[in-house]
Amino acid sequence: MSKNKPTIIVADDDMTIRVVVSEALRQEGWMVIEAEDVPELRRVVERGQGDVVISDVIMPGGNGLDTMAELLDSRPELPFIIMSAQNTLSTAMGATNSGAFDYLPKPFDIDELVSVVKKALQKSAKRNLNDQENDQNTLIGTSPAMQEIYRTMARVVNTELTVLISGESGTGKELVARALHDHGARSENPFVAVNMAAIPKELIESELFGHERGAFTGAETRTLGRFGQAKGGTLFLDEIGDMPLDAQTRLLRVLQEGEYRTVGGSNSIKTNTRIIAATNKNLQIMVRDGEFREDLYFRLNVVPLSLPPLRDRAEDIPALAEHFLIKIAESGLPYKTLSEGAKKVLKSFDWPGNVRELENLIRRLCALYPGDQINGATVKAEFDRSTSEMAGGPLSIMANVTGGNLSQTVRMHLDQYFEFHEGDLPPPGLHARILREIERPLIQKVLSATAGNQVKAAELLGLNRNTLRKKIRELEIVMPSRNT
16 A cells, blocks of 8 residues: 555446546545556556556456456455446356455445445555564574574474574564464464563462462452463563573473463363473573573473574674664654665674664664765764663773773774784684683683672672683683682
């Protein structure tokens, strides 16, 4: 459907009917294109014109029903309203079976025709809205890493296998889960997403399985849990690594037995939902450290899907950025384009926030900067400004020395390192060497600041205590004295 006035195509070799119908449609504020034969109708539709077609069956140059079937192959979203003086059952059935939106026998009431056209436009608008929503939820990327994800998804989309999606925050885990649902056998039923990290520990069982009235203080009515809401569809358990151990035990029992009970309930309820889980944590390490049940991990990890971070598929960044520019323009912000320099700068960033961070940056650029095109200098300036303001202050502990943030400092040293090799590549293993050089002074500083208290150091770093101990050993860090 066009963004301005809807356009209706009226195809009939009877000039009187064309004039009467066209005038009634124009009075509704719609645009009209008239066609007096099949070749003309075909040319108009194949040019992409028209939001609704009103066509007679018998016209010069061909049959309206046959032509409709051919044109619907290329434009399946286009509603056809068939009219005919051959008021027979076979004509009506032929129109319906060929894909017509509606059938009107001649002579017909003009008001009835206008009403049918309005319904067709409403259906077309709804279909376009759904298409836009689906487009917004489309996975974008042609990189080898994403192609491998697509292949795995294609193999399991029509199965009932449980999928465990892992990946850094912002890589699109929920998008993958929704795609598996939308393209699978359960697509007509609900997709229910629940963020395990956002639910208070004491409410997890009620949230998942529902509760009976009076089951606990404040339970004034019977409530359907997420398993009940997702009946026949898909239950997406996001941030599954944040689920407490006792709740993990209950979930494991449900997955094993295929049934559950509401909190305070006595009757078992059969489950009928596909489980897709996601995490940004390493569940294998959590299992080893006793923070995640091993048996639940194996129940969930039937089909593992590991989403690549954006830095590992930089060739997809321009396409993603273009997608966000269109999406943002549809929300009301000005539409802008990216210069080749801007695309090059975007591909040079590390994107710790992944696709979500890219979308947010593009949104800010569209909102804050004038002009129809975004250049590389603008992208770099906004990226540096936004990253330096994270956590309420400079991201880099070197900011006062270098005048930039940590990313700029590292990038400067990398430039110098590559230049040192005078056109040759550095020795293999660069990633591990760089991480070691960054991690070692970081951990040393934190241990020094916490006087060697590994519990406080692990909390400050955001690491598991056992992980911190392992890094201390691997990096050969000498523990500071507790008295210093």
